[in-house]
Amino acid sequence: MQTLWVGTRKGLFAVRQAQGGWRIGKPRFPGEPVSQLLVNPYDGACYAALRLGHFGVKLWKSMDGGNEWKEVAAPAFPAKPADGPWKDDPTPWTVDQVWALEASPDDRLWAGCLPAGLFTSRDGGASWQLVESLWNRPERKEWFGGGYDWAGIHSILVDPRAAAHVTVAISCGGVWQTRDGGASWTNTSAGMVADFMPPERREDPDIQDPHRIDQCAAHPDVLWCQHHGGIFRSADGGLKWSAIANPRPSGFGFAVAAHPTDPQRAWFVPAHSDGQRVASEGRMVVTQTKDGGGTFSMHAEGLPQQDAYHLVYRHALAASADGMTLAMGSTTGGLWASDDAGDTWQCLSRDLPPIAVLRLA
Amino acid sequence: MPTVEFAPALTRHVPCAPQAVEGATLRDALDNAFLAAPALKAYVLDEQGAVRKHVAIFVNARQIASRARLDVPLRQGDKVLVIQALTGG
Numbered sequence: 001m002q003t004l005w006v007g008t009r010k011g012l013f014a015v016r017q018a019q020g021g022w023r024i025g026k027p028r029f030p031g032e033p034v035s036q037l038l039v040n041p042y043d044g045a046c047y048a049a050l051r052l053g054h055f056g057v058k059l060w061k062s063m064d065g066g067n068e069w070k071e072v073a074a075p076a077f078p079a080k081p082a083d084g085p086w087k088d089d090p091t092p093w094t095v096d097q098v099w100a101l102e103a104s105p106d107d108r109l110w111a112g113c114l115p116a117g118l119f120t121s122r123d124g125g126a127s128w129q130l131v132e133s134l135w136n137r138p139e140r141k142e143w144f145g146g147g148y149d150w151a152g153i154h155s156i157l158v159d160p161r162a163a164a165h166v167t168v169a170i171s172c173g174g175v176w177q178t179r180d181g182g183a184s185w186t187n188t189s190a191g192m193v194a195d196f197m198p199p200e201r202r203e204d205p206d207i208q209d210p211h212r213i214d215q216c217a218a219h220p221d222v223l224w225c226q227h228h229g230g231i232f233r234s235a236d237g238g239l240k241w242s243a244i245a246n247p248r249p250s251g252f253g254f255a256v257a258a259h260p261t262d263p264q265r266a267w268f269v270p271a272h273s274d275g276q277r278v279a280s281e282g283r284m285v286v287t288q289t290k291d292g293g294g295t296f297s298m299h300a301e302g303l304p305q306q307d308a309y310h311l312v313y314r315h316a317l318a319a320s321a322d323g324m325t326l327a328m329g330s331t332t333g334g335l336w337a338s339d340d341a342g343d344t345w346q347c348l349s350r351d352l353p354p355i356a357v358l359r360l361a
Numbered sequence: 362m363p364t365v366e367f368a369p370a371l372t373r374h375v376p377c378a379p380q381a382v383e384g385a386t387l388r389d390a391l392d393n394a395f396l397a398a399p400a401l402k403a404y405v406l407d408e409q410g411a412v413r414k415h416v417a418i419f420v421n422a423r424q425i426a427s428r429a430r431l432d433v434p435l436r437q438g439d440k441v442l443v444i445q446a447l448t449g450g
Contacts, residue, residue: 052374054415055371079408079409079410092409093409
């Protein structure tokens with residue numbers, strides 16, 4: 001039986017699948033904002049990143065499936081340099097939020113943050129090190145915030161074939177990849193277009209706003225991106241991105257889930273537009289392509305179709321490892337699950353706190 | 362010695378009783394107070410050593426002037442109180 005972990009503005013909920021449906025448990029960290037979650041597939045450890053409004057970022061870890069938790073180290077920047085190229089850096093060297101958290105098969109953890117520091121831990125979260133090779137890239141001066149005051153790293157993809165190959169996505173700073181475990185980085189955003197920028201900068205790789213990227217686990221060279229300016233797909237590991245033409249009902253949204261085995265399939269939760277970040281016409285739908293973005297089907301059964309103004313944020317659409325169970329949560333506290341690969345949906349709650357992140361394990 | 366007390370909004374996260382500590386400056390006194398509850402330091406100060414934006418520190422009921430300058434001299438019997446500022450929703 002699966003567990004759906006739900007990180008919300010007011011606590012962490014474990015929603016357990018049982019005979020007869022899903023059951024929402026009592027919150028852990030009640031009242032506290034949970035910004036990111038991880039269930040490490042390699043050792044079973046659970047991590048919950050809290051963004052305490054007053055007291056900073058905290059990271060908690062459970063080794064028994066979420067019953068007992070203990071606080072571990074949270075990512076933190078080193079002292080800001082008093083001289084050198086970053087002495088006048090306007091970006092604060094203080095972690096505001098853990099925005100991405102992933103494990104790799106070589107016993108490393110990766111944490112992407114707001115501001116856009118990437119951190120790694122080789123001891124299960126007991127300590128974290130800033131990946132200075134990315135933080136010190138001169139292009140960082142071009143990055144800027146998308147929805148937040150500062151640029152942030154929200155997506156981290158570890159190549160299942162080679163743990164040293166890691167792809168991160170930055171709003172707004174483009175998609176970056178390392179093939180040497182973080183020693184060096186290359187911007188791989190070619191083909192993306194930021195249509196809100198001045199014409200001369202629209203294809204600038206360093207200012208792209210990929211809202212979220214995901215990869216096909218069985219075909220890791222296939223990447224999907226829900227970008228601020230539409231949907232993009234790459235079939236060559238991100239070297240070249242292709243815009244998907246006219247996805248219905250819109251190309252705007254935050255969440256994307258790649259099918260784990262079929263490189264032609266992916267799911268999205270579209271919103272009306274940049275200016276109206278709610279479901280189009282008050283009707284909530286999940287869209288799916290089965291042909292690499294050539295066509296999209298819309299799935300509404302079980303989702304509210306009248307006066308429904310939900311937004312599913314970038315980490316709040318999750319797919320199981322077999323691609324059959326999907327779950328999504330909205331920023332107004334709606335939670336839905338599908339057990340038929342997104343064709344039909346069941347409402348689990350409309351009364352939760354704002355949902356930031358879901359994980360199925 | 363000065364005394365350092367953390368408000369319940371902080372000690373509900375990391376328990377720490379009011380204590381008398383050595384310290385000629387506020388930073389020294391806080392550092393010594395954190396020895397009793399090391400995890401509390403990251404709740405009060407950010408990684409650059411500044412007081413977090415939504416935390417307030419009072420010395421003898423007067424709020425300190427700067428979040429970054431903690432070299433405030435302390436005297437025997439001064440009372441340091443660290444509270445949660447009121448924000449959020």
